[in-house]
Amino acid sequence: MGKKIAIVVSTAPDSGDLDAAFDLARAARACGAEVAMFFMSDALPGLPARRRELSALAEDGCELAVCAASAAAHGLGEEEIGLPLGGQDDHAAMVSRADRVVSFT
Amino acid sequence: MILVVVTAAAADRVSEALRAGLGLGLRGDPVEVLLVGPAAELAARGAGGDPRVARALATLELLGRPARAVSRDEALAAAGRARAVEVWSDPAPATRRLVLRRGGEAIELDPRALDSRLVAEQILEADGVFLL
Numbered sequence: 001m002g003k004k005i006a007i008v009v010s011t012a013p014d015s016g017d018l019d020a021a022f023d024l025a026r027a028a029r030a031c032g033a034e035v036a037m038f039f040m041s042d043a044l045p046g047l048p049a050r051r052r053e054l055s056a057l058a059e060d061g062c063e064l065a066v067c068a069a070s071a072a073a074h075g076l077g078e079e080e081i082g083l084p085l086g087g088q089d090d091h092a093a094m095v096s097r098a099d100r101v102v103s104f105t
Numbered sequence: 106m107i108l109v110v111v112t113a114a115a116a117d118r119v120s121e122a123l124r125a126g127l128g129l130g131l132r133g134d135p136v137e138v139l140l141v142g143p144a145a146e147l148a149a150r151g152a153g154g155d156p157r158v159a160r161a162l163a164t165l166e167l168l169g170r171p172a173r174a175v176s177r178d179e180a181l182a183a184a185g186r187a188r189a190v191e192v193w194s195d196p197a198p199a200t201r202r203l204v205l206r207r208g209g210e211a212i213e214l215d216p217r218a219l220d221s222r223l224v225a226e227q228i229l230e231a232d233g234v235f236l237l
Contacts, residue, residue: 003229008191010121015197020217024228027221033229041121069124088128095107096132100228101189102236104197105122 002032006098008091009039010105013046017104022053024102029060036094040067043104044074044081051082058083065090107136108187110180111172113195114143116155122193123161123172129191130168138165138172139183144193145174185211190235198237206233 005028011017025035037057039047047054047066058064068085071077078085095101109126113119119140126138140148152159165172175183184190185206203216205227216224216236228234 005225005228006189010125010193011197016217017197017201020201023221024216024225027225028229030222031225031229033225040125041118070121088124089131091125092129092131092134095129095189096134098189100231100234101191102203102228102234103189103191104201104236105125105191105193 002034003099004034004036004097006094006101007035007037008095008101008103008105009037009043010041012042015104018043018046018050021102021104022050022057025057025062026060029062035061036063036065036098038065038067038091038094040070040091044070044076047083048076048080054082063094065094067091106187107134107189108183108191109136109138110141110184110190110192111138111144112141112177113193114147115195116147116158118193118195119144119147120155120157120161122191123158123165125191125193126172127161127164127168130170136170137183137187138170139180140172140174141177141180148172148174184235185233187235188233192235192237202237203228204235204237205231207231
């Protein structure tokens with residue numbers, strides 16, 4: 001089994017961090033790593049426009065979770081994001097299990 | 106140890122960082138929260154400052170892991186010892202720096218200037234990593 005990478009994104013869509021995080025996730029999967037991604041805070045407004053990429057990452061085996069409190073704060077639900085909503089426990093679990101954490105926060 | 110370094114100035118971002126600091130402890134991992142610069146100044150206002158920040162700081166203290174105000178150098182030194190690091194800034198840095206620890210040395214690179222596959226390989230081969 002490959003190493004586990006957790007990628008956390010909390011910055012606004014105009015930062016370019018979401019692009020970098022998706023690129024890193026795809027590259028890490030190509031290297032045989034397990035990838036988990038957690039999205040919270042200001043990253044949420046960028047997710048509805050990236051549903052297709054999120055879906056492709058999930059199909060490629062990435063574990064994806066979204067902070068429900070952040071989604072609610074931005075008026076977003078599961079339908080808009082296309083992912084089940086989770087919480088800080090997902091964040092803690094992903095970071096706890098990971099061999100490496102890359103945090104775009 | 107999981108380290109949360111808060112350098113943001115905006116109360117929204119500081120309170121979100123503190124919420125992350127609280128959440129990351131839910132699985133029993135040791136978590137340290139360090140406040141740098143404007144975040145430390147915001148936190149020092151206590152009850153007279155932002156209520157979300159004050160509440161989160163009080164909860165961290167109640168849990169026995171109070172947030173500490175430190176210098177940027179102290180925060181960087183702590184990041185070098187941590188198993189995982191989240192640096193909460195505001196706004197996000199225009200240029201990101203990926204710090205890789207390998208064999209007792211720290212190497213910095215610009216992750217956006219390199220091929221993603223190469224960046225992923227470097228991360229996987231390093232002893233530790235954090236993003237500034």
